[in-house]
Amino acid sequence: MIKSIKRITAAVLFVSITVSSMFFMTSCKKKGTSSKNRIVVFNYGDYIDQTLLDKFEKETSIKVVYEEFLTPEAMYTKYKNGAVDYDLICCSDYMIDKMIKEKEVKKIDYDRMKYIKNIGKKYWNLSKSFDRTQEYTVPYYWGTVGILYNTKMMDYVPDSWDALFDKKYKNNIIMQNSVRDSFIPALVRHGYSINTTDKNELKTALDDLKMQKSIVQSYLVDEIRDDMANNQAAMGLIYSGEASIAQDYNENLEYVVPKEGSNIWMDSWVMPKSGKNYDGAIKFLDFLCREDVAMTNFEYIYYSTPNEAVLNQIDDEEKAERNAIFPSDDVIKRCKIFSYLGKDAEEYYNNLWKELKVY
Known part of the structure; x- marks a missing residue:
């Protein structure tokens, strides 16, 4: 039974938990609360069943100070600022790749994790x-990037990235407000890698995105799910889990990964x-891997889970649907994971993105 409807209250929960987290962190500093009695967790917005935080606290007497971020880049900036000593961060593959290469994370003792x-x-x-080296991460959720489309608003199945550049659907296309994600369609439609650092290929992709900008309704992140569910656009570039919730x-919504290929992403925990x-x-971390906890979390988030104990409880009919x-x-097989491309390439991508935004 899908319970993703609970996520409608995410905004309220985010405000309340952020306020309570700030109060707790302040009170800890004033009263000198031991770090052994709490953990500080940094995660994407609306990316855990909040009831599990209370459950963990009751079982272990360890307080969870919980903060949220919108994008990997925003996470990294705040983390590097050093104002908060995070014990756990959940983030995307390429940003974790970067943090591992920069020696910003600790090795995880998997032998201490029963589940x-x-x-x-x-x-x-x-x-x-x-x-x-399989020493620094614990897989959390994974998925693909594709096109969510409204069958009542389109006259063909957008099984090619070219659909997102179709002028026929001017002001009916939503793109991701994210550098790497938005470059996927523009790169892959030309047969280029999503991890390219070739400036000529990136220039070609940027030209496509500039051309596309005049027909794009908006650049969003989490809101894409809601706008598509409310018939605000014909199609949108979206993460698979968000697509499933919108459905x-x-x-009238269907999801497709274009035939040219796409990105397969893996969000994981690091210390x-x-x-x-x-x-x-x-x-x-061990708590999150436990079968009952993982099932509760899966029913709330409803993204692709790597937890086999949960997957074994889902029937084939539901998987097919x-x-x-x-x-x-x-x-x-036709999807690739993002890689961290190095500081110079990262800066180049960001500059191209800024150029697009002011175009």
Whole structure:
């Protein structure tokens, strides 16, 4: 039974938990509360069932100070600012790749995690592209990037990235307000890698995005899900999990990963080197891998889970109906994970993105 409807209250929860987190962190500094009695967690917005934080606290007597961010880049900036000593951060593959290469994370003692066995081997293999020695991460959720479209507003299936550049759908296209994600269609439609650093290829992609800008309704992130569910656009570039949630609210929505290929992403947990409570962080990671906890979280988030104990409880019919979060092997084969491309390439991408925004 899908319970993603609970996520409607995310904005309220985000405000309340952020306020309570700030109060708790302030009170801790004033009263000198030991770091052994709390962990500080940094995660994407609306990316955990909040009831699980209370459950963990009741089971372990460890307080969870919880903060949220919108994009990997925003996370990294705040983390590097050093104002908060995070014990755990959940983020995307390429940013984790960057943090590992910069030696910003600690090794995880998997031997202390009873339930780590629930994470399937295929997902560990997927994470090797950014955690090459398999020492620094715990897989959380994964998925693809594709096109969510309204069958009542389109007269063809957008199974090619070219659809997002179709002038026929002017002001009916939503793009991601994210550098790497928005470059996917523009690169892959030309046969270029999503990890290219070739300036000529990137210039070609930028030219496409500039041309496309005049027909794009908006550049959004989480709001794409809601706008598509409310018939605000014909199609949008979206993460598979968000697409699946939108489909719960609008029966006319379908999701497709274009035939040219796309991005397959893996969000994982890491332990920043600045964290103060290693033992508490290990306990929280193991807690998230536990079958009952992972199932509760899956029913709330409803993204593709790497937890085999949860997957074994989902029947084949539901998997077949939910192609967005249960993609076929064929879809997976034509998708690639983002890599961290180095400081110079990262800066170049960001400059291209700024150029697009002011175009």
